[in-house]
Structure formats: structure tokens, C-alpha cells
Amino acid sequence: MTLLLFSPPCWYKTLRPTGSAQLRAAWDPIVSGHRVIQRLLHVEERYMPSMLYISIIQRDPERREELAKWALEVCCECSCDEAVFPLSVSLLDRFLSNSLSIPVSPYCLAAGCILISSKLTECDNVTADTLCAAAEYSFQASNLLEMERVILATLRWDTAAVTPQDFLPHFLISLKEMSGVGDGGESEGELLSTLRRHSDTLAAMCACDSRFMGAPPSLVAAASLNSALRGLGNKSHFQLAAMGEALAELCQTDLAVLQCYSEMIEYALRQRLRSGLQQGPMEKDEEVETERPGTPTDMREIDF
Numbered sequence: 001m002t003l004l005l006f007s008p009p010c011w012y013k014t015l016r017p018t019g020s021a022q023l024r025a026a027w028d029p030i031v032s033g034h035r036v037i038q039r040l041l042h043v044e045e046r047y048m049p050s051m052l053y054i055s056i057i058q059r060d061p062e063r064r065e066e067l068a069k070w071a072l073e074v075c076c077e078c079s080c081d082e083a084v085f086p087l088s089v090s091l092l093d094r095f096l097s098n099s100l101s102i103p104v105s106p107y108c109l110a111a112g113c114i115l116i117s118s119k120l121t122e123c124d125n126v127t128a129d130t131l132c133a134a135a136e137y138s139f140q141a142s143n144l145l146e147m148e149r150v151i152l153a154t155l156r157w158d159t160a161a162v163t164p165q166d167f168l169p170h171f172l173i174s175l176k177e178m179s180g181v182g183d184g185g186e187s188e189g190e191l192l193s194t195l196r197r198h199s200d201t202l203a204a205m206c207a208c209d210s211r212f213m214g215a216p217p218s219l220v221a222a223a224s225l226n227s228a229l230r231g232l233g234n235k236s237h238f239q240l241a242a243m244g245e246a247l248a249e250l251c252q253t254d255l256a257v258l259q260c261y262s263e264m265i266e267y268a269l270r271q272r273l274r275s276g277l278q279q280g281p282m283e284k285d286e287e288v289e290t291e292r293p294g295t296p297t298d299m300r301e302i303d304f
Helices: 034-047 051-059 062-077 084-099 106-121 128-134 141-154 164-179 188-208 217-232 237-250 255-279
Strands: none
Touching: 034 164, 034 217, 051 084, 062 084, 062 106, 062 128, 062 188, 084 106, 084 141, 084 188, 106 128, 106 141, 128 141, 164 188, 164 217, 164 237, 188 217, 188 255, 217 237, 217 255, 237 255
């Protein structure tokens, strides 16, 4: 079966900068591999929100998802680095997990998390004035800077959290070495770049979806990469099975759990795409066919 797709809104696009060139260090293969993955796996649990907070949010997810989507739209509009948004959502969840209450100005809280995340990950960080303008001046710059201090105090300045985007480059390199990703007609660099871009987008979608709040960042990264591999449709069933096993081993989870989360991601993507189709203008004779939950969406059909 086929699924009619459309050009998705901003919060389906990757968060790579499109403006002036960002100052970046070159990729160092020495700081990759199983040793780094093991360290990230050991640290990631420290930055998970509490189970009480997760259960509260999952009973009534609308407000939290609204804030997360607003943060993603702001990061897109400001051409932030792809690491800014997931880190800002992690800060948001950890702050709310500590306080268990949303402040008077929730958008000021979300903007404060973006401000801190941007300062940590970018050379040219988003300014307070830009964030105030994005919120249509529902708060002032002085309020935002005060909120920044409150967030930092609440989290005790422990802000460099582990996110799915921290795992993705290491998973890609390990998967290339273990399973031969890139050994085909498409150039290796182009395929790895496409997989990273699609995985980033799927992981960003998961950050907006409260159903994935209880999943460790490593599992979200592995499931996003697995879904991107399935969606590209250029690998045989045997190759996909081998890569799925490799990803499950890398994030130290059961293969069935990885497949379950991969299907959850694909289902969430189809839900949001169908929702966008219903909200947007439809051609007179257009029809959207429903799919089986296990059928991956072809990622090449989506305009990222």
C-alpha cells in the first residue's frame, strides 16, 4: 500500500543551520566507537525525568507537547544547530520533573531552556530579544534572564544532558563498520548524511511526543535510525534484520523492544502526516490509504 505524503511543516524539518557557516571541529574517529557509546549509556539514566512526572504528563500530554512543538518551531526559525532542540526539551522535562508545576509563563520557561541549550551547543547563540520576539513579547528579556537563572538553579547547573542526537553519529559509524552501511550504488558519504538527517528528524518528532518520554535517549536514537533505514527502502530484509540486531546490541536492549519502538515511530509519523493532510488543502480526488502499522513509510517521499 502507498501513503500519500506532503511537504511537512517546519517541525518535521531538520535543524541544521541554513544561514552563515557554523564553526565546527572536524569529526575525530578517536572519540567514537564502543568506548564512547558505553560511557553515554552509563550517563544517560542520570538525565531521565522521574517516572511520576512521566505518568502525569502522559495522562494529559497536550500542554507539554504544545511547548515542545513551539520550541522546535523557534529552533527552526532561528536556524539553530540540530543539538539545540533536543537538549532544550530535556532541560524542560527535567525542570518540570523537579517542580511538578508549570510556571505562570510556560513559553518563558521553554524560551529559557532554548537559551541555555543554544549557549551550550552554538558559537553564535540565540539572543534573549529573538526569543521574546518569537513569543510575541508575552514576556520581557529581563523575565527570560530571570527564568534562565531559575532553571540553572533548579538543575544545579547540570545542563549538558545526553540526548538521542549524541548517540546518532556513533551508531552510524559503528553500523557502517558492523553491517556495511554505504556499500552499494549510493555513495557512502551521501547515504550516511541522508540517514543522519532523517534520523535527526524522527528523533525530534519523538521529543515532541509524550509517548516516548520514558524511553532512554539511546533507544530513541537506535529506533529512529532503524526506522530511517527501513524507510529508505534500499536494503534487503536480511540486511535490515542484521542492522536491527546490531543497533539493539549497541544500545543494549532486546531486538523486540527496538522493533516495537521503531514501529511506534513509524506509526506516530503517519499519524502526524495524516493530521497535516486533513488540516491542509486537499485535491479533489486525493485519497489517503491507511497502512498496516508494521509497514514503514518511505522516507524518500518526504520533503525534509
